[in-house]
Amino acid sequence: xxxxxxxxxxxxxxxxxxxxxxxxxxxxxxxxxxxxxxxxxxxxxxxxxxxxxxxxxxxxxxxxxxxxxxxxxxxxxxxxxxxxxxxxxxxxxxxxxxxxxxxxxxxxxxxxxxxxxxxxxxxxxxxxxxxxxxxxxxxxxxxxxxxxxxxxxxxxxxxxxxxxxxxxxxxxxxxxxxxxxxxxxxxxxxxxxxxxxxxxxxxxxxxxxxxxxxxxxxxxxxxxxxxxxxxxxxxxxxxxxxxxxxxxxxxxxxxxxxxxxxxxxxxxxxxxxxxxxxxxxxxxxxxxxxxxxxxxxxxxxxxxxxxxxxxxxxxxxxxxxxxxxxxxxxxxxxxxxxxxxxxxxxxxxxxxxxxxxxxxxxxxxxxxxxxxxxxxxxxxxxxxxxxxxxxxxxxxxx
Numbered sequence: 442x443x444x445x446x447x448x449x450x451x452x453x454x455x456x457x458x459x460x461x462x463x464x465x466x467x468x469x470x471x472x473x474x475x476x477x478x479x480x481x482x483x484x485x486x487x488x489x490x491x492x493x494x495x496x497x498x499x500x501x502x503x504x505x506x507x508x509x510x511x512x513x514x515x516x517x518x519x520x521x522x523x524x525x526x527x528x529x530x531x532x533x534x535x536x537x538x539x540x541x542x543x544x545x546x547x548x549x550x551x552x553x554x555x556x557x558x559x560x561x562x563x564x565x566x567x568x569x570x571x572x573x574x575x576x577x578x579x580x581x582x583x584x585x586x587x588x589x590x591x592x593x594x595x596x597x598x599x600x601x602x603x604x605x606x607x608x609x610x611x612x613x614x615x616x617x618x619x620x621x622x623x624x625x626x627x628x629x630x631x632x633x634x635x636x637x638x639x640x641x642x643x644x645x646x647x648x649x650x651x652x653x654x655x656x657x658x659x660x661x662x663x664x665x666x667x668x669x670x671x672x673x674x675x676x677x678x679x680x681x682x683x684x685x686x687x688x689x690x691x692x693x694x695x696x697x698x699x700x701x702x703x704x705x706x707x708x709x710x711x712x713x714x715x716x717x718x719x720x721x722x723x724x725x726x727x728x729x730x731x732x733x734x735x736x737x738x739x740x741x742x743x744x745x746x747x748x749x750x751x752x753x754x755x756x757x758x759x760x761x762x763x764x765x766x767x768x769x770x771x772x773x774x775x776x777x778x779x780x781x782x783x784x785x786x787x788x789x790x791x792x793x794x795x796x797x798x799x800x801x802x803x804x805x806x807x808x809x810x811x812x813x814x815x816x817x818x819x820x821x822x823x824x825x826x827x828x829x830x831x832x833x834x835x836x837x838x839x
Contacts, residue, residue, distance in 0.1 A: 483563045487524045487535055492585055495520045497549045502556050511586040515542035515575055516595035518553040535568035538582050543575040558792050567791055572813035579812050579839045590625045608646035610704050615640040615665040623664035632705040637713035640665035647681045650701045654688040654713055733775030740769040740797055759829040766818055769794055771801055774834040777812045784818040812839050
């Protein structure tokens with residue numbers, strides 16, 4: 442009997458007389474793939490190279506039009522499939538990201554995790570999975586988009602669905618380290634959320650205001666202009682005016698500057714801080730990371746229910762992976778949670794790993810936004826190894 446057959450027999454015995462009997466066997470895999478193949482929303486998934494995006498809408502999966510790629514609403518949840526090949530290789534590989542807006546409902550967040558399992562079955566080879574939460578996206582996710590826009594509300598709250606008189610002004614923060622990594626994110630209409638080092642776009646529906654503080658870079662100014670032109674083009678001639686507002690101290694100079702500051706409670710401030718109010722929250726998060734204690738948990742669901750047992754804490758030892766190669770591990774290093782799947786772990790543990798990780802986040806009080814990445818033994822990305830041998834993982838681990 443071949444080694445793989447021995448493992449199949451061992452797994453069958455282990456799961457016998459449980460509600461997971463036959464899970465992961467050839468018959469079960471074929472059955473699950475057949476079920477997934479009938480889900481029309483996944484038609485064409487992974488067939489072509491590049492990115493495909495779906496939105497969760499009332500527990501159903503909807504295709505997102507390609508022209509909307511890179512724009513996400515904070516009240517929605519999305520599934521993103523990236524089909525690629527590594528440099529110098531021909532093998533087709535897949536990464537799946539499910540992105541959760543900070544105002545998405547728990548039902549939609551749960552649906553995104555469950556529907557991602559369907560996509561697993563459709564693709565058949567268990568792609569790498571990433572759980573992304575608004576404002577704490579991983580480098581892998583951010584690298585998919587030349588420009589990322591995060592907007593308030595849900596898909597039905599945009600300008601296309603309301604009259605100009607009903608449109609509620611929104612403030613978009615435009616920032617980035619270089620021209621290839623620009624980010625446009627909607628933030629609350631509060632003067633405390635402005636700063637002197639980035640660009641901002643005030644979208645008033647029929648009028649668009651670019652705000653350029655003195656510390657903004659040329660790349661941020663170009664990205665702000667690009668976002669302005671993008672919005673103008675999407676409104677089919679309904680934008681009547683575009684304005685450029687430069688920061689100057691003292692009273693407002695001119696009608697357009699006065700109109701711009703009139704959108705903010707309290708009007709024009711005396712000065713602009715280097716860091717805005719919501720950016721300062723990031724510093725608080727950094728302080729919390731310094732107090733985090735790394736932990737590793739053994740995960741199993743042999744009896745149909747997940748159980749976790751702590752196996753290490755503090756400075757983690759990568760040699761533990763060899764001892765756990767037939768199971769799954771949750772590795773929590775603060776900035777990210779890895780769900781590591783052993784080479785001979787049963788398929789149930791592999792497929793339900795992200796659901797287990799979400800349960801872990803809730804049960805342990807970890808912040809909801811904590812990124813989660815599901816990876817497999819033998820296919821670990823280089824940044825995964827930064828979780829070991831250190832008391833505090835480096836910032837660039839995500």
